[in-house]
Amino acid sequence: xxxxxxxxxxxxxxxxxxxxxxxxxxxxxxxxxxxxxxxxxxxxxxxxxxxxxxxxxxxxxxxxxxxxxxxxxxxxxxxxxxxxxxxxxxxxxxxxxx
Numbered sequence: 001x002x003x004x005x006x007x008x009x010x011x012x013x014x015x016x017x018x019x020x021x022x023x024x025x026x027x028x029x030x031x032x033x034x035x036x037x038x039x040x041x042x043x044x045x046x047x048x049x050x051x052x053x054x055x056x057x058x059x060x061x062x063x064x065x066x067x068x069x070x071x072x073x074x075x076x077x078x079x080x081x082x083x084x085x086x087x088x089x090x091x092x093x094x095x096x097x098x
Contacts, residue, residue, distance in 0.1 A: 001028065001076070001078040001079030001080070001081070002026050002027065002028035002032040002074040002075065002076055002078075002079065002080060002081040003026065003027055003028065003081060004025060004026060004081060004083060005025045005026060005027040006023070006025035008023070008025065008083055008085075010084060010085055010086060011085075011086050011088065012085050012086070012087050012088070013087075013088045013089070013090050014059070014062045014066070014087060014088075014089055014090070015062065015089075015090055015091060015092070016062060016063065016064065016089060016090070016091060016092055017061055017062060017092070018061075018062055019058065019059065019060045019061065019062065020058070020059050020062060020087070021053070021056050021057070021058045021059075022056050022057045022058075022059075022070055022072070022085050022087070023055060023056040024036075024055065024056050024057070024072035024074065024083055025055070025083070026072070026074035026081060026083065028074060028076050028078070029076075030076050030077065031076070032074035032075055032076040032080070033074070033075050033076065034052070034072060034073070034074050035072075035073045035075070036050075036052055036057050036070065036071065036072055036073075037070070037071045037073070038066075038068055038069070038070050038071075039068045039069055040069075043057070049061055049063075056072075057070065057072070062089060063089075064089050066087060066089060067087055067088060067089045068086075068087060069084065069085070069086055069087075070084070070085040070086075070087055071083070071084050071085075072084075072085075
């Protein structure tokens with residue numbers, strides 16, 4: 001069955017306007033099917049700023065509404081495992097001026 005292969009920091013913070021990647025450190029043989037949800041709703045391709053990568057979920061240009069509970073579910077024929085995150089959005093994003 002799938003298993004979590006690395007330590008997970010369940011509370012994640014991101015600045016408004018920045019990008020964040022939520023890892024899904026799961027190992028399984030055969031490789032698991034990964035499904036991401038936010039606040040219980042499936043994340044799908046129409047969510048333009050969200051990209052499901054092989055090793056996690058990337059969110060571009062974070063907005064205040066992105067705060068919430070994210071879940072990575074890895075499933076194969078032998079079972080499934082969940083990795084949960086709470087995303088907290090903080091303050092204004094201020095790019096460093098050179």
